Amino acid sequence: MFTFKKSKTLQLITTIIHSIQSQITSHPLISLSVFSLFLIEILIFCSHSPPPPPVLLPPPTPSDHKCDDGKVYVYELPPMFNSDLVGTCEDLDPWHWQCGVATNGGYGMTATKLAGIVPESLAPAWHRTNQFSSEIIFHNRIMKHKCRTTEPESATVFYIPFYAGLAVGKYLFSDSTTEERDFHAVKLIEWVQAQPYWPKSNGSDHVLVLGRITWDFRRLTDPEKRWGSKFLNVPEMQKVTRLTIERAPGDYQDIGIPYPTGFHPSTPADIQTWQNFVRTYNRTSLFTFVGAAREDVGDDIRGLLLRTCRNESLSGTCRVVDCAVTPCANGSSEIMESLLGSEFCLQPRGDSFTRRSVFDCMVAGAIPVLFWNRTMYDQYEWYLPEEPESYSVFIDHGDVSQGKKSIKAVLDSYIGEEVKKMREKVIEIIPKIVYSDSDSNGGMKDAFEIAVDGVLKRFKSEREEVRRESAGK
Numbered sequence: 001m002f003t004f005k006k007s008k009t010l011q012l013i014t015t016i017i018h019s020i021q022s023q024i025t026s027h028p029l030i031s032l033s034v035f036s037l038f039l040i041e042i043l044i045f046c047s048h049s050p051p052p053p054p055v056l057l058p059p060p061t062p063s064d065h066k067c068d069d070g071k072v073y074v075y076e077l078p079p080m081f082n083s084d085l086v087g088t089c090e091d092l093d094p095w096h097w098q099c100g101v102a103t104n105g106g107y108g109m110t111a112t113k114l115a116g117i118v119p120e121s122l123a124p125a126w127h128r129t130n131q132f133s134s135e136i137i138f139h140n141r142i143m144k145h146k147c148r149t150t151e152p153e154s155a156t157v158f159y160i161p162f163y164a165g166l167a168v169g170k171y172l173f174s175d176s177t178t179e180e181r182d183f184h185a186v187k188l189i190e191w192v193q194a195q196p197y198w199p200k201s202n203g204s205d206h207v208l209v210l211g212r213i214t215w216d217f218r219r220l221t222d223p224e225k226r227w228g229s230k231f232l233n234v235p236e237m238q239k240v241t242r243l244t245i246e247r248a249p250g251d252y253q254d255i256g257i258p259y260p261t262g263f264h265p266s267t268p269a270d271i272q273t274w275q276n277f278v279r280t281y282n283r284t285s286l287f288t289f290v291g292a293a294r295e296d297v298g299d300d301i302r303g304l305l306l307r308t309c310r311n312e313s314l315s316g317t318c319r320v321v322d323c324a325v326t327p328c329a330n331g332s333s334e335i336m337e338s339l340l341g342s343e344f345c346l347q348p349r350g351d352s353f354t355r356r357s358v359f360d361c362m363v364a365g366a367i368p369v370l371f372w373n374r375t376m377y378d379q380y381e382w383y384l385p386e387e388p389e390s391y392s393v394f395i396d397h398g399d400v401s402q403g404k405k406s407i408k409a410v411l412d413s414y415i416g417e418e419v420k421k422m423r424e425k426v427i428e429i430i431p432k433i434v435y436s437d438s439d440s441n442g443g444m445k446d447a448f449e450i451a452v453d454g455v456l457k458r459f460k461s462e463r464e465e466v467r468r469e470s471a472g473k
């Protein structure tokens with residue numbers, strides 16, 4: 001009964017999210033603005049001069065040590081906008097996902113089931129982290145950031161610690177009214193507009209983190225497609241920068257950040273231990289597929305991949321973890337063993353383009369196989385190398401569903417040295433996509449640090465741009 005209801009709801013979600021995405025991407029005005037933003041980004045990119053070569057120079061003081069790029073002020077919001085939204089439930093239920101989301105600063109409880117699989121010294125670094133917990137993780141970490149200031153006058157970035165995903169998540173799967181879905185968002189906008197720092201910029205120096213995908217905050221007007229809140233549709237939000245696990249590729253204010261995985265190392269030594277572990281792990285299968293088929297969605301590539309993998313598992317070529325059977329969102333040892341034991345992992349899109357599993361895969365040192373460009377390449381520019389082929393394999397979804405390409409044949413065509421080189425690239429990326437469990441991690445830039453640095457730098461270059469413009473007049 002429950003399963004039936006759940007699958008019907010999921011089908012509806014898939015359809016609605018598809019419509020929001022296609023509406024946003026097919027709008028001609030938006031395409032035009034995407035193009036101009038693209039040009040602007042090229043200009044910004046070209047205007048950065050390369051850093052001077054480090055040879056022969058005395059070791060420089062890291063420029064960000066003095067917070068040369070600016071400082072962050074964190075608003076103290078009424079608890080209704082963050083702490084009150086966190087449930088008290090201690091467990092992590094994939095359906096009622098808000099449970100346990102805030103334990104350990106958003107990292108969740110220790111993943112005891114992984115003991116014996118991961119190196120012993122790293123067992124405490126593995127958690128059952130909820131994939132939607134980034135708004136809590138960022139809030140916790142920003143409070144301890146070296147460039148946080150308690151004096152708003154000296155700030156260049158205003159951080160709004162609103163748990164927008166938790167606020168709407170409470171209503172997504174129930175028969176709630178649009179007023180209920182928008183309640184916290186509307187109140188938050190009223191609150192922030194009343195602050196003295198808002199009118200100075202109308203939000204353009206403000207930032208927040210969305211723990212859910214951007215589409216959950218862009219409700220369509222069609223009453224039949226009443227998914228999510230209208231948070232990002234309102235005029236007041238148009239200049240506010242949002243860090244989110246899935247961005248709308250056309251929207252300059254959306255910045256893609258990695259989904260939180262379960263791995264939260266504390267020191268560079270932890271990272272190195274893990275990198276060596278995944279580099280030397282005996283990978284006995286060519287590929288793996290972790291996921292569930294969606295029987296009720298027509299043309300479901302996941303179903304096809306699941307069948308292909310099952311078929312290939314007879315010869316040991318593929319390892320399958322069927323999430324309809326295994327509780328995949330719960331730090332499962334079966335998933336970890338499959339990802340560690342395989343050279344490649346298949347990453348089709350789900351309800352939306354992105355998946356947490358892409359990050360689980362790479363953290364385990366497996367090479368991701370993508371079927372849609374928007375699953376990774378157009379999402380996480382601050383984190384990934386520019387050449388997708390250096391760390392991943394792309395097989396167009398159309399070629400798979402029409403039977404034009406065999407996954408095994410494509411993956412078999414990579415020879416040992418090529419696979420090794422790609423894996424090395426994946427291993428190099430790991431420190432950047434994990435959220436570390438330390439505030440002074442020996443200069444190691446994790447996903448959080450990269451995001452904060454990026455926002456500080458972006459706002460700084462925008463200020464310089466404004467200054468140049470007014471000087472030119």
Ligand SMILES: *[C@@H]1O[C@H](CO)[C@@H](O)[C@H](O)[C@H]1NC(C)=O
Nearest residue numbers: 091092093094112113327330
């Ligand atoms: C997740 O794992 C915990 C601890 O191992 C267990 O108590 C809980 O029942 C599991 N939840 C689900 C939904 O499987």
Ligand SMILES: *[C@@H]1O[C@H](CO)[C@@H](O)[C@H](O)[C@H]1NC(C)=O
Nearest residue numbers: 198199200201202203204239
């Ligand atoms: C902010 O918006 C208000 C109302 O639209 C406008 O009057 C004001 O000039 C804007 N301020 C800035 C700094 O853009």
Ligand SMILES: *[C@@H]1O[C@H](CO)[C@@H](O)[C@H](O)[C@H]1NC(C)=O
Nearest residue numbers: 280281282283284285316341
């Ligand atoms: C890797 O595993 C295979 C299959 O279990 C085994 O035959 C092989 O000896 C192992 N290789 C190493 C280096 O442990």
Ligand SMILES: *[C@@H]1O[C@H](CO)[C@@H](O)[C@H](O)[C@H]1NC(C)=O
Nearest residue numbers: 304306307308309310311312
């Ligand atoms: C399963 O494997 C058999 C034998 O290798 C092959 O003939 C068949 O086409 C495969 N089916 C799928 C769905 O991949």
Ligand SMILES: *[C@@H]1O[C@H](CO)[C@@H](O)[C@H](O)[C@H]1NC(C)=O
Nearest residue numbers: 372373377387388389393394
């Ligand atoms: C998708 O990415 C692949 C790999 O980088 C590239 O070859 C292909 O042209 C891209 N497709 C589209 C439609 O952008």
